Amino acid sequence: MMVSTKGRYALTVMVDLAKLSDGGFVSLSDIAEREHLSMKYLESIISILNKGGMLQSLRGKNGGYRLARDPADYNISEILLLTEGTLAPVNCIMQDGVQCEKAATCSTLPLWAGLDYVIDKYLSTITLQDIITGNRKKMLGDYCDHCDSDQ
């Protein structure tokens, strides 16, 4: 499993906020209730999103969270990258400039690098807006054999 509940719930929170983005702040308890998720656990996840600049927050009564930007300006890759730390499918992919010592002669490395590239390319193309509008053709590509024709 490449993406844990942390990343998945983070995306769920972002989508929830994007759907209700009328400019007001939404409380965490509202989100947790709507999505049927533990509020305490969401707390630790939304904290990452907030510190990462993905959200704006307001403390105190009637406080809550809202998106910092337009839904179309978030790509899925940055959301998952922030919460998961990495999206690399294997741990032999170079990270922070550090690569495997056998990299120069490893014959399987190009495969993993290619896989990593394919994943990141896909996730950085899809936006939050695509998700809330249900852009199936963009998300499912040629796997989508019964998409609406206008997407």
Add this chain to the structure above:
Amino acid sequence: MMVSTKGRYALTVMVDLAKLSDGGFVSLSDIAEREHLSMKYLESIISILNKGGMLQSLRGKNGGYRLARDPADYNISEILLLTEGTLAPVNCIMQDGVQCEKAATCSTLPLWAGLDYVIDKYLSTITLQDIITGNRKKMLGDYCDHCDSDQ
């Protein structure tokens, strides 16, 4: 991390055998030594490959393993699927016909399904032969800006 050492080492073993495929049997200790991996650990991994029909084995002195088919007839997806169990990037992807109960109304599911499809499409296109010939253009795609022109 989607692919653990189990799957990675399994691929390394398959590539090692493919490179030396002159029809003879190769002992596990030879492979372990060449690849600098624990022989005991490889034992448990190669056992999965063997039982899954990927290899042929010969017991006793001068015994060992060899590929059951031509390197071009193995795609990477089947090798990793056998050893990892699943390649799904999240655990909410339908497996063995069982899907999440919220699937019908989940707005993030198409994203995960699309990601799963993209990953499987990539891995099932690449063959063992591609790896041993170093087919960088096929593995790295448009990320490969300095591939040999004949590939």
Add this chain to the structure above:
DNA sequence: AATAAATCCTACCACCAAGGTAGGAATATG
């Protein structure tokens, strides 16, 4: 027949990330 070299089989184990839970401090509203 003995020995060595190999696969095969079962059991065990340490570590760490995942997936939370708990409790309280700080802050804002009415």
Add this chain to the structure above:
DNA sequence: CATATTCCTACCTTGGTGGTAGGATTTATT
């Protein structure tokens, strides 16, 4: 002042990862 909220720190359980250990079985060589 009471209430609702974010914010912060600490803790905990469980299962998978990444192995290790020891022996039984099979085959080739001498």
